[in-house]
Amino acid sequence: MGTREEELAHEQRVVDDIYAVLDATRDHYRARQRAVAATQPGGSPQNRSERDAQAAHYGDQAHRLDNVEDRLVFGRLDTADADTRYIGRVGLSGADHEPLLIDWRAPAARPFYQATALKPAGLVRRRHLLTRLRRVTGIEDEVFDVEAASTSGLTLQGEGALMAALSQGRSGRMGDIVSTIQAEQDEIIRADTRGLLVVQGGPGTGKTAVALHRAAYLLYAEAERLNRSGVLIVGPSATFLRYIEQVLPTLGETGVVSTTLGDLVPGLRATATESPTLAAIKGSMRWVDILAAATRSLERVPKASLHFEIDGLKLTLQPSRIATAIERARRDHPTHNGARAAFVADILTALTTSYISAARAQGQDLGDADRGWVREELRTHRDVRREVNLCWMPYTPENFLRRLFARPALLEEVAGDLLSADERAAIAREYSAPLTEADIVLIDQLSETLGEFEDPRALRRAELERRQNERALTQARDTLANAGFEDGLTRAADLVDRASAPLRGNALAERAAADRTWTYGHIVVDEAQELSPLAWEALLRRCPSRSLTVVGDLAQRHAPTRADRWADLLGPAARALRGEAVLSVCYRTPATIMDAAERVARAAGHPSPHAPRAVRDVADALTITTVPDVDAAHLRTIVEDEIARLDARLGSGAGTLAVIAATDVVADIAAATGWATDALAGRIGLCDARASKGLEFDTVVLVDPAAIGEASPGDLYVAMTRPTTRLHIVTAGRLPAGLRD
Numbered sequence: 129m130g131t132r133e134e135e136l137a138h139e140q141r142v143v144d145d146i147y148a149v150l151d152a153t154r155d156h157y158r159a160r161q162r163a164v165a166a167t168q169p170g171g172s173p174q175n176r177s178e179r180d181a182q183a184a185h186y187g188d189q190a191h192r193l194d195n196v197e198d199r200l201v202f203g204r205l206d207t208a209d210a211d212t213r214y215i216g217r218v219g220l221s222g223a224d225h226e227p228l229l230i231d232w233r234a235p236a237a238r239p240f241y242q243a244t245a246l247k248p249a250g251l252v253r254r255r256h257l258l259t260r261l262r263r264v265t266g267i268e269d270e271v272f273d274v275e276a277a278s279t280s281g282l283t284l285q286g287e288g289a290l291m292a293a294l295s296q297g298r299s300g301r302m303g304d305i306v307s308t309i310q311a312e313q314d315e316i317i318r319a320d321t322r323g324l325l326v327v328q329g330g331p332g333t334g335k336t337a338v339a340l341h342r343a344a345y346l347l348y349a350e351a352e353r354l355n356r357s358g359v360l361i362v363g364p365s366a367t368f369l370r371y372i373e374q375v376l377p378t379l380g381e382t383g384v385v386s387t388t389l390g391d392l393v394p395g396l397r398a399t400a401t402e403s404p405t406l407a408a409i410k411g412s413m414r415w416v417d418i419l420a421a422a423t424r425s426l427e428r429v430p431k432a433s434l435h436f437e438i439d440g441l442k443l444t445l446q447p448s449r450i451a452t453a454i455e456r457a458r459r460d461h462p463t464h465n466g467a468r469a470a471f472v473a474d475i476l477t478a479l480t481t482s483y484i485s486a487a488r489a490q491g492q493d494l495g496d497a498d499r500g501w502v503r504e505e506l507r508t509h510r511d512v513r514r515e516v517n518l519c520w521m522p523y524t525p526e527n528f529l530r531r532l533f534a535r536p537a538l539l540e541e542v543a544g545d546l547l548s549a550d551e552r553a554a555i556a557r558e559y560s561a562p563l564t565e566a567d568i569v570l571i572d573q574l575s576e577t578l579g580e581f582e583d584p585r586a587l588r589r590a591e592l593e594r595r596q597n598e599r600a601l602t603q604a605r606d607t608l609a610n611a612g613f614e615d616g617l618t619r620a621a622d623l624v625d626r627a628s629a630p631l632r633g634n635a636l637a638e639r640a641a642a643d644r645t646w647t648y649g650h651i652v653v654d655e656a657q658e659l660s661p662l663a664w665e666a667l668l669r670r671c672p673s674r675s676l677t678v679v680g681d682l683a684q685r686h687a688p689t690r691a692d693r694w695a696d697l698l699g700p701a702a703r704a705l706r707g708e709a710v711l712s713v714c715y716r717t718p719a720t721i722m723d724a725a726e727r728v729a730r731a732a733g734h735p736s737p738h739a740p741r742a743v744r745d746v747a748d749a750l751t752i753t754t755v756p757d758v759d760a761a762h763l764r765t766i767v768e769d770e771i772a773r774l775d776a777r778l779g780s781g782a783g784t785l786a787v788i789a790a791t792d793v794v795a796d797i798a799a800a801t802g803w804a805t806d807a808l809a810g811r812i813g814l815c816d817a818r819a820s821k822g823l824e825f826d827t828v829v830l831v832d833p834a835a836i837g838e839a840s841p842g843d844l845y846v847a848m849t850r851p852t853t854r855l856h857i858v859t860a861g862r863l864p865a866g867l868r869d
């Protein structure tokens with residue numbers, strides 16, 4: 129081994145070579161993109177759209193490589209048999225196809241994350257390469273020597289690189305951890321995908337990071353399956369999704385749909401919140417039956433015969449004939465709206481027959497040849513339409529749910545024996561009330577029995593579009609087979625996917641996100657402790673393969689009732705549960721703050737199931753300030769003081785601070801101080817504990833924690849564990865138990 133300078137110079141040469149290959153590969157894609165775009169594929173719009181699809185595909189590939197530019201190479205492994213491998217964000221090969229850089233997800237990269245002194249996995253050395261732009265700025269070596277290995281204490285991989293990453297200021301956007309993934313995290317990232325895996329981890333143990341890296345890993349390891357079906361990531365809030373949106377692209381992956389439960393149904397959005405009690409009532413599995421019954425209530429057999437007078441003819445429709453039509457329509461079509469056309473057709477057949485025999489009885493000469501116009505006349509007749517609607521009312525799922533909640537008598541009729549009077553009273557509200565997350569999940573469930581409702585013209589348009597798409601697909605396939613563009617770097621399927629989808633961003637993700645009935649190959653759920661049984665049902669519908677990674681923390685649950693076991697929280701998804709893993713180390717929160725949060729949680733009777741061990745502590749991590757009044761003036765002074773500390777530690781303008789307060793005072797504080805109520809909007813953000821879920825900040829100013837804890841011990845635990853460096857508690861004297869001394 130040479131001197132440090134020599135080693136650095138050597139690694140710089142290797143890294144330069146790898147970047148040269150990255151550049152060349154990217155140039156190759158761009159050249160292909162230009163070549164395709166310059167071809168003249170005949171005049172038809174379809175040909176043009178295929179050409180554009182191919183060009184866009186090459187553009188995507190090049191863009192994918194743009195995204196991995198930063199810290200492209202971060203590791204090196206030296207094996208006992210004198211082999212050397214470099215580990216990085218993507219796999220790259222030299223001119224003779226020899227591997228230059230191994231994708232972090234490849235099996236050959238695994239020892240980088242798993243090797244320990246006791247189990248070196250064939251390695252003699254693991255090296256972390258620290259880089260800035262394209263320069264190697266440092267190296268950190270772990271030399272494996274089984275003789276000297278000790279079994280005691282916490283072992284961290286690449287401790288120097290890890291600690292350097294953890295002590296950096298926060299930008300309000302999560303970064304990837306690909307160069308410092310720890311062994312217990314790696315186990316989960318690469319775990320088997322069959323069934324549902326729950327990952328329980330205290331605050332800051334890397335659950336979100338692990339979930340995202342697992343998504344990237346699966347897109348690589350099960351590319352064939354997942355590139356066609358996609359991966360869905362479910363997070364707690366739109367702010368959280370913004371917080372994590374950069375992680376997968378920096379790992380070279382974009383084909384992932386991320387959503388909150390409030391955005392699960394395309395075209396609708398939850399804008400209101402409600403109490404955990406009400407959310408729990410609305411999230412019960414009882415709604416599966418209630419909504420099925422409610423849907424059936426829209427299909428009514430009249431008590432007496434229906435009489436029509438049309439063109440001077442008296443027509444009658446017996447209740448039994450209507451009942452038969454309802455039965456037949458139900459039998460052949462799974463949803464109410466979907467079955468309506470069949471019901472109407474059947475009724476029109478019955479009425480047409482009745483019309484023709486009434487006309488004949490009057491001596492008119494009508495036969496089978498006349499059935500067409502008679503039917504059409506009946507279809508458009510006002511009285512017929514009215515009666516048909518009364519028997520089979522079409523509704524959008526949203527409007528029907530609104531109606532159900534705005535009409536106590538209707539709710540009692542369909543749910544009287546499944547919901548108590550108190551529960552029904554709690555649900556009742558105005559028709560136009562804004563929707564909550566639980567409402568969206570109910571609408572999603574209702575869509576299953578009620579079905580999509582579209583007017584016939586829209587349906588005809590959709591059918592036309594479908595046929596056109598099908599034609600485009602076939603042509604794309606043929607063109608591909610004949611064109612010379614297909615090579616080892618392009619998969620036909622990708623191009624076909626592109627050709628059949630709206631051509632912007634990642635085709636598959638866009639198509640999936642717009643389709644309520646899309647089924648995904650894998651689903652990742654973050655903050656999973658918050659989901660209701662009905663929400664699990666909605667996710668299971670989207671994942672027939674039952675391949676799910678579910679991460680969360682029982683101790684961070686918003687609902688004030690304690691939950692001790694994941695199996696109790698997963699509702700219908702518990703049946704798919706195949707394994708539980710635990711993350712035990714907190715990377716975010718300093719030990720002093722973590723201890724205080726645990727004390728408060730224990731005192732409230734909500735201890736965490738596996739209190740994590742914090743890997744770091746910092747001086748002066750926790751301050752409690754008592755003020756006569758928690759008013760804007762005091763808060764401003766404290767925040768200014770904390771911002772000055774951040775400037776001193778990280779440099780002017782760097783780092784982030786959140787003011788976290790009880791939900792009902794956030795608006796007042798915002799009005800008095802002018803702070804943005806978006807936790808990620810700028811350097812200072814103001815939010816309640818729930819909105820801070822999953823996020824982290826350098827500094828947190830926590831306002832009146834007792835008030836937060838009284839409403840929800842889980843929320844207070846969340847709020848206390850957000851900072852990476854400092855927690856400043858502000859109180860007018862009242863403190864939650866566990867903090868008083």
Ligand SMILES: Nc1ncnc2c1ncn2[C@@H]1O[C@H](COP(=O)(O)OP(=O)(O)OP(=O)(O)O)[C@@H](O)[C@H]1O
Nearest residue numbers: 305308309310331332333334335336337715716822
């Ligand atoms: N192996 C690692 N290397 C570097 N940083 C890490 C590692 N694991 C976690 N971190 C960092 O620790 C912080 C906490 O991670 P993350 O947000 O994923 O934790 P979490 O368990 O989801 O937290 P919470 O439940 O409190 O929201 C993040 O800044 C993350 O980047």
